């Protein structure tokens with residue numbers, strides 16, 4: 001059985017508070033995009049994870065797919081599975097690829113073994129694997145707060161625009177990005193700001209990780225500048241970086257950026 005685990009971008013990201021558990025409260029809008037990993041599960045003698053495509057740092061035994069399988073196996077009598085992961089989503093890019101793999105594996109196991117888990121039950125399993133993992137269960141645009149796993153509805157639709165994603169050759173660790181940040185509360189919620197017309201996002205929406213990540217990696221800031229120079233209506237880093245997305249009115253080609261970065265068109 002197969003699943004196509006897609007990536008996400010963050011439309012605005014405010015880190016508002018450090019929590020007693022070491023995590024941070026945030027406000028963001030998660031938006032699914034069309035860059036996919038492919039996950040296949042087949043019955044096998046023992047449970048293994050084979051990875052093809054892009055390299056993932058660390059060994060296959062540490063892969064979040066195996067963690068998701070073991071988590072469900074604690075509660076259900078699951079037979080051993082061979083998990084094959086074709087990795088296309090850039091890693092350490094702020095695209096939530098690992099979290100998506102885990103969430104889609106939970107959904108795949110739920111379907112294959114008729115576990116009859118509800119969406120909230122699957123979200124409960126997912127949030128044990130990563131803060132942004134639960135979003136990928138429903139996988140629709142949402143406003144998220146708390147650790148990034150409390151959701152409410154939001155109306156955002158970019159389907160009439162061309163969205164481009166640029167992945168510089170830099171890997172940013174999420175934990176490092178959070179450790180460099182100074183939480184603050186601006187007073188206006190992103191839930192309000194996201195309702196502004198798209199042309200006003202540039203001067204009103206922010207990703208709080210940009211200031212510290214751009215200081216360390218000026219090449220990521222340069223990508224954002226170039227995207228605005230090319231006519232983007234809005235451009236921002238996704239999550240804790242390193243990828244940068246841009247929203248354009250019309251189709252674009254960006255050969256200058258293709259020289260040093262991976263560029264995905266019409267995501």
Ligand SMILES: C[C@@](CO)(OP(=O)(O)O)[C@H](O)COP(=O)(O)OP(=O)(O)OC[C@H]1O[C@@H](n2ccc(N)nc2=O)[C@H](O)[C@@H]1O
Pocket residue numbers: 010013022023024025026028093094095096097099129130131132133146147148174175178238239240241
């Ligand atoms: C920054 C965001 C924004 O969407 O995305 P990415 O850039 O990773 O895609 C997320 O908050 C990333 O969530 P996720 O990648 O699931 O985080 P986890 O694996 O749970 O945690 C990794 C580390 O990040 C920090 N962390 C994560 C989430 C959060 N709300 N507060 C935190 O302080 C913690 O130090 C934690 O040890």
Ligand SMILES: Nc1ncnc2c1ncn2[C@@H]1O[C@H](COP(=O)(O)OP(=O)(O)O)[C@@H](O)[C@H]1O
Pocket residue numbers: 056057058062063064065085090091092093094095096097098099101172174239241242
């Ligand atoms: N299936 C997986 N896909 C990607 N990364 C994984 C996976 N399993 C474990 N990891 C680990 O999680 C880290 C963060 O991965 P990822 O979710 O792609 O990044 P980001 O936090 O930028 O969204 C990787 O550096 C890797 O060590």
